[in-house]
Amino acid sequence: MKALPRRGTAFDESMVGTVRLAGEARDRPIRLDLAVRADRILLPHRTTDATLTGRVRIAGLADDPGAAGELEISPLARRRIRYRLDLTADGRRLTLHGWKSVTARRPLASMTVLPFTLSEDGAEVGRGTLRFPLATALPPFLASWRFPRREDAQAPRWDGTPGRTEVWYTTLTDPASGTGLWLHHELTAPSDGSPARAHGWIALFPPDGPAEHARYTADPGPPAERLRGKAGPYTWDLAEQPAGPPLYTFPRWAWRHPVLPAAHMLPAARSRYTGTVTHPGGELRLAGAPGAGARIYGHGNARRWAWLHADLGGGDVLEVVAAVSHRPGLDRLPPLVFLRLLRDGRTWPRRAAGSALGPFRAVIGLPEWSVTGRTALRRITVTVRQPEERTLALDYTDPDGSRAVCRNSESADARITVERWWGRWRPDGEWTLNGTAHAEVGTR
Structure with missing residues (x-):
């Protein structure tokens, strides 16, 4: 509840x-x-x-x-x-x-x-x-x-309603080794009323090799210890220290009142992680690694989607979700863009629906995808590159039994430029992330 x-x-x-x-x-x-x-x-x-x-x-x-x-x-x-x-x-x-x-x-x-x-x-x-x-x-x-x-953003939304999916995931980058980490826990209640299922995975993205992962299954229910677990030869035990305010990628009302196909939010826009991850190649020791945890609640995956979490340094964060709904009729629309730039303690656009309803556009593809958009006085260009050798493909099963595939990279590249109108468009910020952007593209 x-x-x-x-x-x-x-x-x-x-x-x-x-x-x-x-x-x-x-x-x-x-x-x-x-x-x-x-x-x-x-x-x-x-x-x-x-x-x-x-x-x-x-x-x-x-x-x-x-x-x-x-x-x-x-x-x-x-x-x-x-x-x-x-x-x-x-x-x-x-x-x-x-x-x-x-x-x-x-x-x-x-x-x-x-x-x-x-x-x-x-x-x-x-x-x-x-x-x-x-x-x-x-x-x-x-x-x-x-x-x-x-509100308690970590509190489960789960009530067993058929046709619903709830996801908890964490992504981070170890600054010492450049390794990316992805922890994913998913809870699904099938639309036909059959028993709920819970599963997840851990994935590592070393800078000098292909991504590795292992899956696990769990008793149906929210994760009891979200950052502690075991999957095959992997074990992890992490402590999370929130280092930023909550960030609602979708409008806050969409999280509180689940009327949209799905909603996404971050309990803390950025966090730091300390602990250990053991894997077949050894042990990864984390000390204040930057990253974030996120939540998804809805009816399943979109028809197509792209996602980016970019820690820009200095407490600034960019979060992007661009998606085409899987619902009939809505699946013919271009991707809706939900973009939130937390900079100097302020979030732009001011309202989460501003990017979805305004002139923001997404071109979704691989190995590169992009988002562009503007408001009256500011515009942004985001270009994300997910090299094939640093991207991991995993499949999902929705509550209705349909399948989707995501291609995820916790060591992606991103370039972000922001301009502001002062009589003409003038540079207002530029960031380049090499191997530290967290990104994903999903298709059916």
Whole structure:
């Protein structure tokens, strides 16, 4: 049963200070610009857990716009506000641990001063102090507070209705080895009322060889441990750290009210993954690998479709679904494009239906496919290339028994250009992904 939407809490926070690294005699300036997101209303008398994403700058050492972590807000119950933030500094993975010890004697100072340590692989490598500068940071801090509607995006939609399919999948790229990973769990209730079935697969896309995969079957039902499992000679045990807000590829109402043939969304626009994957060739160790999890709920696969997830760096993400419906009548239409560009904390087009109803076009094929589109002041061109040697073909069975084939690559190439109208079209962003784009083309 779908969880009812509820109010969450969102705000931005900036802090500045200094840090002294082990073996150094001088302090380095440090600055944090963070976005805080909680799934419920923040109340001072209770403990609220939230996610942290944002930018960490340490002079001469780090400028990581993709830092992510957790925040525990408990000013009265536990008298503390605890920060944990993972960041990349000069190729090293560091963790910032800090806590504000809230006291009644000095409430203002205790709420605005954050002592912290920096650690690497559990060993302390530095310590310092951050401060919230009231004169410059308080006005934007107060203006940033929002109480958006939230819902449990991971909660199963499954209720056993015949003719429905629900999918959970995760894709990521290991930055150390360049290997792509695809985890897929699918739950299908046949249209004829026969017993539901659950199955899935794991696939690896090494940069220097063909894709490998193994399938598994499971008891009908949502995945109990979505990122832990076994399929043939493969085992995986991963932890997911959300590093971005939810992203609704289709209109939010289409996810809440399943009236369309299918709907797609990301519980977090981007996440980081840590853990291990064992495979016939050895073991893949992941440490903060970028990727994302996604959800699909509907009546089965489209007649034709193309999909792209592109991590553009700096917290920016592009998600594209272009599809031709399998329903009679709708299957004669050109592909509808659902495109969502999350950039600098804002999503374009503003409404998810904007790309589907506006002048956006998709040309679906292999080894290359493309999407173009525009709104009044911005236009985009997306070109995706899935080399045959880096693409894996797998088949699907829909609830009505029809078959479809997807050709997936978690090591695809993509080129994205964005232009903005300033009297004429001027460049507004350009990204090239070599082997780190996640893409798929499906046909019948």
